[in-house]
Amino acid sequence: MQLNVGLLGLGTVGSQVAERLLQKRDSLARRTGVVLNLRRVLVRDAERPRSIPSELITDAPDEVLNDPEIQVLVELMGGEEPARTYIERGLRAGKHVVTANKVVMAKHGPELLELAGEMDVDIYFEAAVGGGIPLISTFKVDLIANDIERIAAVINGTTNYMLGRMGADGLDYAAALLEAQAAGFAEEDPTADVAGFDAVYKLSILASIAFGARVHPDQVFREGIEGIDPLDFRYAKELGYEIKLLAYAARPNGKIEARVHPALVPVSHPLAQVEGAFNAVYIEGDLVGPVLLRGQGAGGRPTASAVVGDLLDLVFTIRKKAANRVLMTFDPDPPMLPMADVVTKAYYRLRAEDRTGVLAQVGRVFGEEDVSIASMIQKDSIEEGTAELVFTTHPARDAALARARERIAELEPIRRVGAFFRVI
Ligand SMILES: NC(=O)c1ccc[n+]([C@@H]2O[C@H](COP(=O)([O-])OP(=O)(O)OC[C@H]3O[C@@H](n4cnc5c(N)ncnc54)[C@H](OP(=O)(O)O)[C@@H]3O)[C@@H](O)[C@H]2O)c1
Incomplete structure (x- = not known):
């Protein structure tokens, strides 16, 4: 059996995914009984030299989206549009989708999952939160018996790296940002990270899945780390705390609380020990108790691990003829706890x-x-x-x-x- 894959995007993550599919084609086929055939790859600039055979590359979206032979779209372009539209077109054409796109999944995930259900195909998005850390599958499968009580997470590597440098070496905010940019941890325009938007998208996805309720990014309270004074790291330490950009969601008395902001975390808390560009998610379920997941939340290889993992999971469900295996449902309008309360x-x-x-x-x-x-x-x-x-x-x-x-x-x-x- 063969599954034809159309890849949208060949950047940091896409190139690692393509490499894995091409280099491990035979061993993946042996393990799954299915040949994952990379058939077409969409990029913006088709003239640029790439590490994969040039005949695979195209800059014409229709060559991928309208190809009836392609059964799976792997969307790794990023950004809201045109990625959302391409995903929707893929689903409507009966293609399965694997994506790492947190913006699209945070803003449009429930609709796209519903559409996937109607079309009897799957949409996987493990890589959209926490890079290589298995989070979505943990909620979807392993913790499904639990009522999730709270999630506390450090899910933005850029700010965690910066706060770490400010805390350990007394760097001020501007110096920490420059260093993070030089080390490749921060973008030239760092707003998405330092102002907390990236963490908001990720928390909105996690909270929606954990609580089975739609938590739109606009409903997540947000404060960034801009302007934090190195002085506070000293006082925090004296009082027994680290400063982290915290993503927190809970459901006290049936209302959902979701917030992203800098916070003092006791040094004894597992999140206080998450260093550098690492991410960690601390979950409390009513049956399982506390669970901590920690790992590399970004980077081409860890993220490709999640994307290719999704592809293989999809292969197994297709082989079992069990598409749309876990249909996620979301309360469309759950009661939210206002920040004031x-x-x-x-x-x-x-x-x-x-x-x-x-x-x-x-x-x-x-x-x-x-x-x-x-x-x-x-x-x-x-x-x-x-x-x-x-x-x-x-x-x-x-x-x-x-x-x-x-x-x-x-x-x-x-x-x-x-x-x-x-x-x-
Ligand atoms: N990088 C990470 O560590 C990481 C971690 C977790 C999740 N993610 C997610 O993974 C996705 C990909 O991230 P990335 O870092 O790999 O991005 P990237 O390096 O910027 O690569 C984006 C790729 O998409 C192509 N592309 C972008 N817009 C396009 C358009 N309108 N039409 C056609 N092609 C287009 C680009 O083409 P060109 O090559 O021609 O420019 C490039 O190949 C994003 O959703 C991101 O949030 C990334």
């Missing part, structure tokens, strides 16, 4: 006039907003006549934490609120 601990760093009575004034505001203080440290400040005050709090409503922050900033002896982080 999220209950979390927090960290505040204030610069205050170094005189008596300041603590009492700050304490009064916290008290009036029903925020209870867990710890306080006071440090000399570089600014003459001022002190740095660092507070952590017990859990409180996010709205109360925000109001306390605003009111404290207005107190006469407070020069500024230098930092505010949520704490897990």
Whole structure:
């Protein structure tokens, strides 16, 4: 049996996938009983020299999308359009789809899965979240018996690398970004990573699958890591925390909470030890308890591992004549918990006039907003006549934490609120 594959995109991931299919054609065929035949590869610039035979390459989308011999489309172009349209065209033509596209799956996944169901084909997207880490299949298959209670993840390698450099070596934000760009971990325009959009797309996919409910990226609260001061890494460490860009989803009292923001993570938490460009996802299920998955969340080879893995999974389901094996369903409009109602601990760093009575004034505001203080440290400040005050709090409503922050900033002896982080 032979399965003809049409590849859309031959970049970082696509070239690794193509290489695997071409170089391991015989051993994959022995293992699966199916020859995976790479038939056509779509690129933007067909003139550029490539590492695969030139007769496979085309820059005409129809040569792949309208080829009736192609049974599987592997979409590795990235971006929302035209990728979404090509995936839809593929499904409507009765082709199975494997994609690594988080933007398309986060924004349009449920519709595309439904369409795949109607057309009796499969759509696989393991590589869309966490590169080579097996996440989608973990939720779809291994943890399916559980009610998932929460997901806490470090799922953006770029920001994790930058925060690591700021924490360990005191680099400021700009220097950490330049270094990440030089090392190839950050794009020239780093917005998608540093502002948290990439993590939002990934969390929206994970939360949708974990909770069987549609969590649109627009419903995920988002704050990026821009402007974090290296000073806070020192204080965080003193208090027993690391700073991470946290992606968090839970379902307290039936409402879905989904948020991406920098957070203080206790050093004893497994996510605190995720270093460099690595990713990790911590899951709590009601039967299984805590599960931690950790690995390379990006890079051509790890991501190709997930893409080719999906292809092989597809081959097995086709051989068993069991297409659309796990039909995912999503509550289209689940109740969401607004950020204001999220209950979390927090960290505040204030610069205050170094005189008596300041603590009492700050304490009064916290008290009036029903925020209870867990710890306080006071440090000399570089600014003459001022002190740095660092507070952590017990859990409180996010709205109360925000109001306390605003009111404290207005107190006469407070020069500024230098930092505010949520704490897990
Ligand atoms: N890179 C990673 O580490 C990683 C990790 C996880 C997931 N992903 C996902 O994998 C996908 C591919 O990422 P990548 O890093 O491999 O991207 P990439 O290196 O930028 O490659 C994109 C490929 O798609 C082709 N392409 C783009 N737009 C096209 C269009 N409109 N028409 C025809 N061809 C087009 C490009 O053609 P040319 O070669 O002619 O420019 C290139 O071959 C994305 O969805 C990304 O989010 C990537």
